[in-house]
Amino acid sequence: MNNTIFALATAPGRAAVAVLRLSGPEVREALRQVGAGGLKPRRASLRTFVDADGEALDRGLAIWFPGPASYTGEDCAELHVHGGVGVVDGVSDALRALGLRLAEPGEFTRRAVQNGKLDLGQAEAVGDLIDAESRAQSRQAISQLNGALGDRHQAWRGQLIAILADLEAAVDFPDEELPLDVMNRSPVPLERLLRDLETAIEEGVRGLQVRQGYRVGLVGAPNAGKSTLFNALLNRDAAIVATVAGTTRDTLEASLDLEGYKVLLCDMAGLGNPGDVIEAEGMRRAKAWAELADLRVWVVDHAGTGDEWRSGLDLIQAGDLLVLHKSDRPGSGAERVATEAAERLGLSKVYTNHLPGGSDTLRKWLSSRIPDDLGGSDFPATTRARHVLQLTQAREHVERALKAPAQPELAAEDVRLAMRALAQVTGAIGVDDVLDRVFATFCIGK
Numbered sequence: 001m002n003n004t005i006f007a008l009a010t011a012p013g014r015a016a017v018a019v020l021r022l023s024g025p026e027v028r029e030a031l032r033q034v035g036a037g038g039l040k041p042r043r044a045s046l047r048t049f050v051d052a053d054g055e056a057l058d059r060g061l062a063i064w065f066p067g068p069a070s071y072t073g074e075d076c077a078e079l080h081v082h083g084g085v086g087v088v089d090g091v092s093d094a095l096r097a098l099g100l101r102l103a104e105p106g107e108f109t110r111r112a113v114q115n116g117k118l119d120l121g122q123a124e125a126v127g128d129l130i131d132a133e134s135r136a137q138s139r140q141a142i143s144q145l146n147g148a149l150g151d152r153h154q155a156w157r158g159q160l161i162a163i164l165a166d167l168e169a170a171v172d173f174p175d176e177e178l179p180l181d182v183m184n185r186s187p188v189p190l191e192r193l194l195r196d197l198e199t200a201i202e203e204g205v206r207g208l209q210v211r212q213g214y215r216v217g218l219v220g221a222p223n224a225g226k227s228t229l230f231n232a233l234l235n236r237d238a239a240i241v242a243t244v245a246g247t248t249r250d251t252l253e254a255s256l257d258l259e260g261y262k263v264l265l266c267d268m269a270g271l272g273n274p275g276d277v278i279e280a281e282g283m284r285r286a287k288a289w290a291e292l293a294d295l296r297v298w299v300v301d302h303a304g305t306g307d308e309w310r311s312g313l314d315l316i317q318a319g320d321l322l323v324l325h326k327s328d329r330p331g332s333g334a335e336r337v338a339t340e341a342a343e344r345l346g347l348s349k350v351y352t353n354h355l356p357g358g359s360d361t362l363r364k365w366l367s368s369r370i371p372d373d374l375g376g377s378d379f380p381a382t383t384r385a386r387h388v389l390q391l392t393q394a395r396e397h398v399e400r401a402l403k404a405p406a407q408p409e410l411a412a413e414d415v416r417l418a419m420r421a422l423a424q425v426t427g428a429i430g431v432d433d434v435l436d437r438v439f440a441t442f443c444i445g446k
Ligand SMILES: Nc1nc2c(ncn2[C@@H]2O[C@H](COP(=O)(O)OP(=O)(O)OP(=O)(O)O)[C@@H](O)[C@H]2O)c(=O)[nH]1
Pocket: 221, 222, 223, 224, 225, 226, 227, 228, 229, 240, 241, 242, 243, 244, 245, 246, 247, 248, 249, 268, 269, 270, 271, 325, 326, 327, 328, 329, 352, 353, 354, 355
């Protein structure tokens, strides 16, 4: 019975209901043994669950999902029991005593992939859906679970098979009477595919931002008010605010939800001349985070004097935001020169302060900018570095294939490699069906 697995599908701990999930060849027999025999497929039935001695463990619902029309493709079942630790342990012990094994992490979904119920992208989407902290994350995962990734790759695969068929024909039957344009017609679909792949790779940036969180870094001089803004955006006292310049040294990350998108906000050390090794390390970390951020909020003291306003300017990029903070105090030369620098770089500008409602302008600006950056008519199907990597490999092969128009055998090899790279995204490896298509579409063979 070792191949039949079970696991608690709900979170452990006290709850109204807990769901135990079972999958494998011995599920039907196990159900019978724990007092849940005679179930109708996919119908919830009330049963008293018992152990091997016939002692009642709980009364709850049992559902039987005979394979292959089940999540894993195998025989599956769910036991809905009362969510007390004692009940869950009792039923788990009874299942273990019958020889069922506790599932490994992700094992149900892995079986679903192995049995062809889900492709790899969909399996990843299941994980993303469970981890989703914002509406955008869950929407993106659902679109992937519905097969966004698989559908697209299926279409590309079809295109590559057709291209390969042309190229194979040119290689294998050079003297036969091929349609004249066969040799010349593959560049057009290959070029179109190349553009599609490039778009998909670019989309990957957005897909990752939605899935992992859009990274916003607060950059500026010590004492500019970064931690004050960090706390205001988070609505809690997360970072220490003090009159001492150089209060924040570590990079502090916290996530917040803006318009349904997950945002990863980072407070960091003020930039300038470090007083000691700790400050120097803090500034090094701050710069590293800011460079990788999707957006830098350049915080400048509205009432600042001297050259402090410049801090962090070298990190700021077009499209970032200038925040003139402490706007409750009279503006100074810093306001003017920072504004000029911002105009040169094409930055937007807002005014904030620590008074109630004083950071609303910043929140509003972010709430419009982030959905603008991440939104679109669809969520991208490219959501992880793994997808981007495979797509980049596929693009390289398509590019190479395009460079070898006079050598169809070389081009064919690159098209095959491109297919392999794409197949790895969805986990559908195997290019043998290409040959079938060659003959089916061309009718050249006998
Ligand atoms: N008048 C005024 N003072 C402010 C405002 N915001 C923050 N301060 C004060 O400015 C000082 C520095 O604020 P912080 O938020 O700690 O500044 P920081 O940029 O995080 O500073 P470091 O962590 O040292 O880099 C504190 O004494 C705050 O009380 C504001 O809008 N107006």
